[in-house]
Amino acid sequence: MKAWLPQTWSGRIYALLLLSLALAPFVLDWMKQPFYLDLLTRALIFAIAVISLNLILGYGGMVSLGHAAYIGIGAYCVGIPSYYDYYNGWLHLALALGVGGGFALITGAISLRTKGVYFIMITMAFSQMAFFLFVSMEEYGADDGLVIYSRSEFPQWISLDSAFGLYYWIFAVLLLALFFIHRLVHAHFGRVIVGSKFNEERMMALGFNTYRYRLACYVLSAMLCSVAGMLLGNFAGFISPDMMSWARSGELIFMVIIGGVGTLFGPLIGTMVFVLLEEILSAITVYWHLIFGIMLVALVLYGKGGIHGWLSLLDRGGGGRG
Amino acid sequence: MAEPLLTVNSLYKHFGGIVATDNVNLAVEQGGIHAVIGPNGAGKTTLIAQLSGQLRPDSGEIEFAGHSIVDYSVARRAREGLARSFQITSVVMPLTLLENVMLAVQGTGGHSFRFWAPVKNDRAMRDAALASLAEVGLDDRAERIAGQVSHGEQRQLEVAMALAMKPRMLLLDEPMAGMGKEETARMIEILGGLRGDKTILLVEHDMDAVFSLADQLSVMVDGHVIATDTVAAIRDNDAVQKAYLGDSHA
Numbered sequence: 001m002k003a004w005l006p007q008t009w010s011g012r013i014y015a016l017l018l019l020s021l022a023l024a025p026f027v028l029d030w031m032k033q034p035f036y037l038d039l040l041t042r043a044l045i046f047a048i049a050v051i052s053l054n055l056i057l058g059y060g061g062m063v064s065l066g067h068a069a070y071i072g073i074g075a076y077c078v079g080i081p082s083y084y085d086y087y088n089g090w091l092h093l094a095l096a097l098g099v100g101g102g103f104a105l106i107t108g109a110i111s112l113r114t115k116g117v118y119f120i121m122i123t124m125a126f127s128q129m130a131f132f133l134f135v136s137m138e139e140y141g142a143d144d145g146l147v148i149y150s151r152s153e154f155p156q157w158i159s160l161d162s163a164f165g166l167y168y169w170i171f172a173v174l175l176l177a178l179f180f181i182h183r184l185v186h187a188h189f190g191r192v193i194v195g196s197k198f199n200e201e202r203m204m205a206l207g208f209n210t211y212r213y214r215l216a217c218y219v220l221s222a223m224l225c226s227v228a229g230m231l232l233g234n235f236a237g238f239i240s241p242d243m244m245s246w247a248r249s250g251e252l253i254f255m256v257i258i259g260g261v262g263t264l265f266g267p268l269i270g271t272m273v274f275v276l277l278e279e280i281l282s283a284i285t286v287y288w289h290l291i292f293g294i295m296l297v298a299l300v301l302y303g304k305g306g307i308h309g310w311l312s313l314l315d316r317g318g319g320g321r322g
Numbered sequence: 323m324a325e326p327l328l329t330v331n332s333l334y335k336h337f338g339g340i341v342a343t344d345n346v347n348l349a350v351e352q353g354g355i356h357a358v359i360g361p362n363g364a365g366k367t368t369l370i371a372q373l374s375g376q377l378r379p380d381s382g383e384i385e386f387a388g389h390s391i392v393d394y395s396v397a398r399r400a401r402e403g404l405a406r407s408f409q410i411t412s413v414v415m416p417l418t419l420l421e422n423v424m425l426a427v428q429g430t431g432g433h434s435f436r437f438w439a440p441v442k443n444d445r446a447m448r449d450a451a452l453a454s455l456a457e458v459g460l461d462d463r464a465e466r467i468a469g470q471v472s473h474g475e476q477r478q479l480e481v482a483m484a485l486a487m488k489p490r491m492l493l494l495d496e497p498m499a500g501m502g503k504e505e506t507a508r509m510i511e512i513l514g515g516l517r518g519d520k521t522i523l524l525v526e527h528d529m530d531a532v533f534s535l536a537d538q539l540s541v542m543v544d545g546h547v548i549a550t551d552t553v554a555a556i557r558d559n560d561a562v563q564k565a566y567l568g569d570s571h572a
Binding site: 188205208210 | 376413415421425441
C-alpha cells in the first residue's frame with residue numbers, strides 16, 4: 001500500500017470526507033442546490049470554531065463555556081469597520097486576531113487561575129460581558145444586529161464575492177487549521193498541554209509553568225475562533241450579539257463531544273453531523289429540539305469517544321496508534 | 323564535613339490546631355542518602371510538600387545549593403534541580419513510559435514554546451529519556467502505556483522521571499509504597515546504584531530499605547525531628563526505640 005494513503009479505516013473515512021467537501025460545490029451546483037452549499041459553508045465555518053475549541057477543551061482539558069464570544073468578536077471586527085466603509089480584509093483579519101487574542105489574554109489570565117466548574121462559570125461570565133457590551137452599543141444596532149453590505153476585500157489576492165470563492169477560501173482555512181493543530185499537539189508545546197490535562201500537578205513537579213502554557217494555548221485557540229467569526233460575518237452578511245450568547249458556546253461544546261474530544265478530525269465530523277441533523281430534523285418537525293436533545297443525551301451516555309470513537313472501532317486489529 | 327546541599331531551618335506549618343511541621347531542622351549532605359522515617363501522621367509528607375513547593379511553610383527557611391528557595395514555585399524548584407517522586411503514583415497515564423520520561427527531560431530543558439517540530443523527532447530528548455529508563459531497568463518497556471504496566475513498574479517510572487530531570491537532589495516520597503518483596507528489592511538495588519552520584523532525601527516506611535540504603539537517618543514524630551544520626555546510632559537510640567521502632571518492630 002502506498003505510504004501516503006491513510007492506513008486505517010477511520011483515516012480513510014476522514015480522507016473521503018475531506019474529498020467530498022472539496023468536490024461538494026461542483027456537485028451541488030450541478031444538482032442546482034445552492035441552499036445546501038450555503039448550509040455546508042456555514043458548517044465549515046463552525047467547524048473551524050469547533051476545532052479551535054477542541055484545542056483547549058479536548059487537548060487541554062479547559063472546558064470553556066464562552067468560546068462563542070470569539071465568533072462574535074471576529075464577526076464584529078468585520079462589521080464595525082465595514083460600517084465605516086473600511087472593507088480591507090487584512091485590516092479585518094488583523095483586528096480579529098488582535099482583539100480576539102487580546103480579549104483572550106486578559107480574560108484567560110484571570111479564568112485560568114480557576115479549575116473545573118469555576119473555569120466553566122468564569123469563561124461564561126466573560127462571554128456574557130462581551131455579549132452585553134455589544135447589546136448596549138446602539139450605534140452598531142445593539143441587539144438588532146448589524147448588516148454587512150460588502151464582504152472583506154483582499155485586493156489582488158482573494159475574492160470572497162462568489163459563493164464558490166468564499167467556500168473554497170473557508171475550506172482552505174479549515175485545512176490550515178487542521179494542519180496547524182496536528183503539528184501543534186505533536187510538538188513540545190502540545191505535549192505540555194496534553195500532559196497538563198491529565199496531570200497538572202506532575203507537570204509542575206517536572207518544571208513546567210503550566211499556567212503560562214495553558215494561557216498561550218487559550219489565546220491561540222481564541223485567535224483561531226476569531227478567524228471563524230470573521231468568516232461567519234462575511235458569509236452571513238448580518239451579525240448580532242446573539243452569535244456570542246452562552247447557548248451558542250454550549251452548542252460548540254456539543255459539536256466537540258459528538259465528534260470526539262481531543263481528536264484531530266472529531267470536531268469537523270461532529271460539526272457536520274450537528275449542522276446537518278439540525279437542518280434535517282427541523283424540516284421534519286417543529287419539535288426537533290426534543291428529538292435532537294434525546295439523540296445528544298444518548299450519544300453522551302453510550303457513545304463514549306463520540307463519532308471518532310465509533311470509527312476507530314473499525315481500526316481494531318487493522319491499524320496502529322493514532 | 324561536606325557542605326549540606328539542602329538545609330531546613332526552623333520550619334513550621336500548622337493546619338488549624340494541628341501542628342504538622344514543628345520546628346524542623348534538617349541538613350542533607352551532598353551525595354548522601356538521607357532517610358526520614360516516622361509513624362503515620364508524623365508529618366513526613368507535609369515536609370516533602372513544603373520542600374517541593376506545594377505547601378508554603380508558615381515560617382522557616384529552606385536553602386538549596388546555597389540560596390533560599392522558600393519563595394520559589396513548584397516548577398521553579400524543579401528547574402533548580404530539586405526533583406521529586408510522588409507517594410501515590412503520579413504520571414501521565416495515557417502516555418507511554420517513554421513519552422512520560424521525555425516530558426521529564428523536556429521540563430528542565432528550556433522553554434516549550436515550540437509549536438512545529440514533532441517531539442518524536444527530538445533525538446537528543448529521546449536518547450536522554452531512554453537512558454533514564456535504562457537506569458531503572460524499564461528500557462524494554464519504553465513503548466508501553468503508563469496506565470497499563472504493573473504498579474511496581476509505575477513506581478520505577480516515577481524514579482526514571484525524577485532522574486531524567488538531571489536533578490541535583492531527589493525527593494523520594496515512599497518509592498516502595500505498595501510494592502511486593504521482589505519489587506522492593508529491585509527498587510533498593512536501583513536507588514543503591516545512585517549512591518554518591520545523587521543526593522537523595524528518602525521518606526520511607528520499609529525499614530529494610532531504609533537500613534540498607536540510608537547514610538543518615540532522621541526520625542519524625544508529631545511534626546518534629548526527634549533524632550538525626552547515622553543508621554547504627556539511631557538503632558541504639560532509646561528515645562527512637564520507644565517512639566517508633568519499638569512500636570512497629572515489637
